[in-house]
Amino acid sequence: MPPLLRVPYTDPLPSPRIIPTSAATASGAIAALVDFLTAHSHNGSAAVARERGDVGASNSTVLLTGAGISVASGLADYRGANGTYTLNRKYVPIYFNEFCASHEARKRYWARSFLGWTNLHKARPNAAHRAVGRLGELGIVGRVVTQNVDSFHAHAHPALPTTELHGYLRSLVCLSCANEYPRSTFQTQLSALNPAWAAFLAEMVATGALDTENPAERRAKGLVTNPDGDVDLPNAPYSTFRYPACPACVAAPPRAPDGRMARVDVDDDGAWAPGSTGGILKPAVVMFGESIPAATKTAAERAVDAASRILVVGSSLATYSAWRLVKRARENGMPIAILNMGGVRGEEAFFAHVPEGNTGRAAVRCSEDADKILPQVVKILADVKRERKGES
């Protein structure tokens, strides 16, 4: 098997065919999703779950989420109406090889990330993330697999396990020694190493250009925060930006891949110095062009195999790593539901054999805002559970 690379996919996608046709309205979509999530699964756990008063089979749904679920938190989507690819056709994310090989590319990346972090750090999970947590408490969702790197799932529902397919921005990882460090501490270090940038950032914060409550205003002032937490800032002098080296590697230089000792030099203030051959810190995300760790890939596959149905929320499945999980669910014979604004890659194949008279339990495809729909779905499911408990 070739390694699973994360690559951007930017071809336009056709509009979805809504399934069932009644799901074309918000109330119809809510009803179809309730039907989907309460359908009895084919595996044996459904009876046990019903005895315990759970709706449907216990923990039988796996949830797959993408950037669309975080839009209501003030983060940009990749492909929606206000998405990164839609508003800024020239947006080119940094690739892993470029980050590893080029000091200049890292300066540009960290300068943009330095400005974008304030916004990301302030952003909070929204009603959709909280609804996902409630689905976990109701025994309907057993695991979340997310493409997002914003840590919102972990914050909104720490008790419901989440597999972060593309890693997380809350930490940095050293390319030489694999030690991890918190991103918030790193931000303070970037401020100290780059006082002019820190002053500029303070000004941006003061003018409200980075205000998460005002994404439209922020866009009007020429700043766009991308889902990976960086900010577009054309023509900025990136070349002067400085970033810290891994402190563990500064203290004890690691071995380079060729077996020789790596050199980790820093300037007088502790910034990574060109000519060093190790101690480079990278965000703990899977960058474009980078392989997903084998353990993460396996965990996501196991989550799909252990479930009896899959619900996709806020993802166009444009990245192969997410698309193949739904393909896997399809091959397992699992019902599929997709709640996403706009088209989804290859979705015709996922809904090729929807039975006549399907009201949601066999398949759902709706194009609505997750933060409007999911809380309503949860409300109905909680009522159903209460009624069933009252009957027994």
Ligand SMILES: [Zn+2]
């Ligand atoms: Zn290190």
